[in-house]
Amino acid sequence: MSASINLRDVEEIINSLVKKGVEYAVALYPFFFSFDEERYRNVVETIRSAFGEEIAEKVYREITEAFKNINFMTEVIVKDEKIYLRDYLERYILKEDIKRIILNEIENRFNRMSEEDRKILSIASAAINVLKRKSYSGIYVDYPSHRVGGIRVSSTEIFSRLVSSILRYEISDVRRFFYKYILGFQGDYSSRRYYTNALEIYPFAIPYIEKLASKISDYIKIPDKSKIRSILEEMYQRGEYIKIALIDHSLEAGRSESQFLSYFSGLTFRQLCKEVVIENMFNDCFVNPLVYEEIREAIKDLYNKALDDLIKIFREIFERQGYRVGCANDHCAFARPGARPIHVFFYPWPKSPPYYVLEEIPGAVKSVVMQGIPTQLILQTDSLRSYGEKGYLWFFIERDKILIVSNTYKHEDHYELLRILKDHFFIETIGSVPKELEESLTSLLTKPAALTQPVSLPQISPIKRFGGRDLLEDIVASVLYSLGFTVKVDHKIVGKAGTEIEVDVWGEKYVGDIRFIVYASCKNWDKPVEISIVREEFGRILQLPLIPHVRVIVAPSFTEPAKKEAIADGFVVIETGERAVEDNMNRIYKNVYDKLNKLFIGVAPKWMQELAERARKVAEEIRKIGEELEKIAGTPS
Template identity: 25%
Template sequence: MSTNSLREILKGAICRDRDHALAFFLWAFLKYEPEHLRQNAEWFGLNERMLNDVETTVKNTLEQLRLTYDFKISEEITRAAADCLENFSLEFEKITKERVSKLTDLERRVLRHASLWMRNMKTTHYLFNDDKKVFIAESIDTNELVDSLCVVLKADYSQIYGLVYRILAQTGLAFAYISGSSRHTYYSIIIPRYALSIIEELAVEAEKELQNVTERLHNLNSMQLAAIAGGFFEADNTFYNVYGISHFEYLQSLNIEGVCYKGYVNYSLKGLITNFLIEMVNERCQRLYNRLYKVLKDQGYELDIVDKADNKHLYCRIKAVKPGQHAVIIYIEPFAYKLPFLYEKSVLVFEGPIAKPEEFKNVVVVGMSEGFGGVKVVVDNAGTSWSKDMVEAFNRLSLQPMPSEPSVQAKPAEELSWEDLEEAVVDVLERLGFRGIFGRRPDRDVKLDARGGGKIEVDVWGWKQVGSTRLNIYVSCKNWNRDVDRSVVDEEFGRTLQLNEIPQIKVIVAKRFTDTAKKVAQADGFIVIELGDVSTVDEARNLIYKQLRDFFTGIAPPDLQRLANEVKQITDKLRSIADEMEKLSAYYS
């Protein structure tokens, strides 16, 4: 007998009406969890007699067909139950919508955020990859759904646990159960296909309630972000060694609206927050690489970014290689919650002072200031030649001027390379508060995703969070000895339109433009910056900074513009007074 025939026989024997279809569905999926089976049926409104009737019918059918109940038969029974429920999907969708509409405000809020978690976490059940009639949202060892609702509702676990499971089953939106093995506990939600559109609508409502989360994340420091990351990805002693407090204790004290509460984190936002952290890590990685490149180059090292942060790990790795020696791996983990696997020669770079640097054995430990603008502490726990090289490099880095300060080194403009010009632009964007800045460096082209697929190479790219809006800036650097003509401007304009993220601010920097090119660029929305005959790198940097600063000041409200002008006048007066005092000091010394 074919399994398809068995499926049809079971459907014919049991699927007499809507209630029998749901009873069959629940029994097929929860027969090994009898307590959850009875509870879900009761919450929806089915009695135990109907469940017993389904079980008896299945067993009698198998006995008549002389079939042994094994794994393969169990799978076919479950498929038959899913097919049976599908026959009444329109009726169940209508019932679910009616029941959702009658919920109290609190119950609907619970269901909204449960739907957001289910939408973000569901995977196709392994039995039904072919027709996708049933979905499972599952978490292992942590009840992510309940934890997420504790954050949103600012409630304790015991208050939420029974409430959310009851509402899911009562409305028919989904059915929960808990199972376990010797190693793990599984928290699973069964989602019938008829509920998917309703879940999507409710999830959108929940997203609107959490729409300011990204803005809140930008206001957090590295320790707070590390605590949240550790909540999602299981922190180890690294958090304690860097920040001087246990991760559990600190997360318990942290209360960030919609994100975390009393040790719980909102897993519905895990993807969004992870992407935010990935971008922040890679931004700091690129910034440190930009500053380390020349320092370590002088010491005979070649540098390369070999790994960037992604969904698997929130750190990046820079490889520093000196001819004839083993590579040194520099791990950049601004948000310190868990130590990665370390190679023999490793440098650990965190953000902030290191509470217990001695706990990181046989490595160099570096503590950077907020945003990786400078170096706070360097500790050598390896005591070898390579570690001394790294300590020297980071100490030299700490003595270098910050990106917001003009460099003391003067270099004639005619000797400017394209690297120098792009580094100047990167410095300016950092001074203006942009993040996620990527500038091209030797052998490391920056490429962004294109709308039609593939990648597009750019010179400099950055972003800045303004309220709930992310402001992207695109800068094209043309350090040419000839004038930039219209064809170049048209090419740059077309390039920006092909990017997945079209920048709100477009800048093109060159020594000179033809008159037509300048007019077309301005008409296309570019900020045009002509370097002309500047004589030093500092002059080029200051010119770019002044024009971009004037642009941002010019679009500010009049009161803010007036205040900026007054501050500038006061600054000029103070600088004049300082000059006079210096002259007097020299005169009397």
């Protein structure tokens, strides 16, 4: 026992509250579970869904009054163990008699459940059953949960959208169905850095989750493995590469936006997510977790088969030209005496090639071959630009047609490639055709009609207008937007002291259930940023209610002391070298994008780092193959 708190007195308070009705028993756990900031919301939201608004407010008032003079963080001694009072009370309210009261209520509600609500809970419960054993991007299911010992579903906003994607209609918050019938409770919490919404389910209520999950086939038809493979293979045969690419992207990166796929398709990523629907398999960029592994396995096998088929076409073409061929994964090296080695990366459907495989291959001709015909917007993608700058000629291929990305063509490097391919494909171009490419095609092609000029479209800048007071703000906001952040410019936040703080650019992005925040200060000045400005910015950050994970300061130049101070204060310092104006905004965008993209790749999650490591190994393997082929072919290295 504690000298300051008599546990029997506290237990009596609980017992007297429980005698008032089951709603009090249900409310006690979220009351003890929650910290002060979330207690009201967690209790009232839980009880409102199950018992109504009026009862929810009444129950909260009475419980608050009953415990008004008790500090739950007081340490007490129980069986020679020192614990917090809160932890003791959480155990106490799960004792058998209180548990039985809640269970009886669950049973009554379960039997009175409407068929439509049963369908919603059946789908949600089936998803929980899968996710408590397997990971799923953006959603976390803990089982057994840390404090309650039942099931905890974090990121329930995303979970609700996942359930909605299977239902094919929107459920704003699926938790309220669990509150109403399973008497689960809301377990939201916040810290200085992030806010998490969560659903807690008691351990004794788990059998009801299992019952609901077992009835999933009453409501939706789950395709089996062979059906899934058949659907995906038919899509591939119909040339629906962008649809398959979106599923592949969602398996790898969840619902994070892909600039490459958006520009390839000519749709915003949101539009693309709404466009691609495969019943009971994929909707709104959610892969149905009930068949997640089957879809992933089918996509992997389809990718490998499609890759083999694509490589086979080029292997046969080059072998007829006397080249020796060596391949590893999606890379092939082609070599013959007296010719420069040719290295080609193959992609059987649209996919943004990873930046970290961009390695110099001395003396080699380099190319990327990707299946599918893109829109003109593809010319604006960062990956195409980066590969082009490294000397890679981009080809998009569909059946007997090849589309050359004209601004990646260099006559001295790529003419031989065109000469080899001209007899096997109709060659067209995308983008304005430089004179050297036009001359090359004219000299190579026997059918002039095969050279088609695309419709001239205005150059599309990656810079969006977010309404910033200064162009540099819009540039930085556009960079963060391209990197998948939700952005706000001239964003006003009430600081700790109650005063309003205005942030030039504020970026947010959910990484799992963590709200990742970027703070950017933009100084588009004619003079260097002084040390006093850096200190002022640092002081402003310390006054924010949430400290950003990354703080960035962008300006044409800094004094040396200011730069040192900014770095010491944890800022990412980006010098643009010039004031941002309309004429140079794309150049400044590229500068800022490259620096921030490199930063975020550097702190990439483990799966991405593992992917990079695999890519490095493949690159080393392809280099060795190339060297061996050169020796065999007698080509000097």
